[in-house]
Amino acid sequence: MTHVWIEVLLLAKLAQGPRHGYELRKDIEESTGRELSNNSLYPTLRRFAEAGAVVRSAEPQEGRPPRHVYTITDVGRELLHDMLAELPDERAGEDAEFLARLANFGQLTAAERLGVLDARDRALVRRHERLTSLAAAQEETWSRLVLDEVGRRLRAEREWLAKLRTTVTTLT
Numbered sequence: 001m002t003h004v005w006i007e008v009l010l011l012a013k014l015a016q017g018p019r020h021g022y023e024l025r026k027d028i029e030e031s032t033g034r035e036l037s038n039n040s041l042y043p044t045l046r047r048f049a050e051a052g053a054v055v056r057s058a059e060p061q062e063g064r065p066p067r068h069v070y071t072i073t074d075v076g077r078e079l080l081h082d083m084l085a086e087l088p089d090e091r092a093g094e095d096a097e098f099l100a101r102l103a104n105f106g107q108l109t110a111a112e113r114l115g116v117l118d119a120r121d122r123a124l125v126r127r128h129e130r131l132t133s134l135a136a137a138q139e140e141t142w143s144r145l146v147l148d149e150v151g152r153r154l155r156a157e158r159e160w161l162a163k164l165r166t167t168v169t170t171l172t
Contacts (some may be wrong), residue, residue: 003098004091006040007048012104014054014072021045028053031103034094034096044072044073064094087114093123113168117131121161128154 009028013019017025024045025036048054049157053076058066070079083110084101091097098120105113112136 003040003094003096005035005094005096007044007165008083008104009045010041010048010102011072011076011083012100012107014070014092015077015080015107018071020059020070024070032096032099034122037056044149048076051075051079081107084108085115087119089122092119103169105168110168110171114165117161117168121158124154124158124161128158136153 008030009032010024011025013024021038021041025041025130028034028036045054045056049056049070054070054072055063056068056070059069060066084104087098087101097113098116101116105116108116131147131154135144135151136142140146
């Protein structure tokens, strides 16, 4: 199963210009710090090609087999926009899903940006409430310390989200 964040990042890179598979993988790894395997990359590109979101063309290379270059289509641009603007609650708690959208906020309206930030905030509130109750019931010192630290990180991210929300509203 491909994570949506991979799909978002692939289409976002292709929206910047045509690329071949290795170049796409390298660009995503360099911009996110996350490794992307060929087992995620090529099946996703194949699905996008079948759906009409990208076009694959062969680029001749001297003394080597042709290299496949992928170009986003209008269908792909529309799909990218929809994926960026919609962060379902069930995915909003996943860091990679949120960060892939945040990295491409430039392609969204202020209202769409705020919708993504709101979805993330709701996910963090749910996670924090759960951790708070777990920490309160935890008798083991080290486990309670871990839960407290995770809670502190969630509070810090919610503060960051508030700053992002301010940035979104002041830029409009």
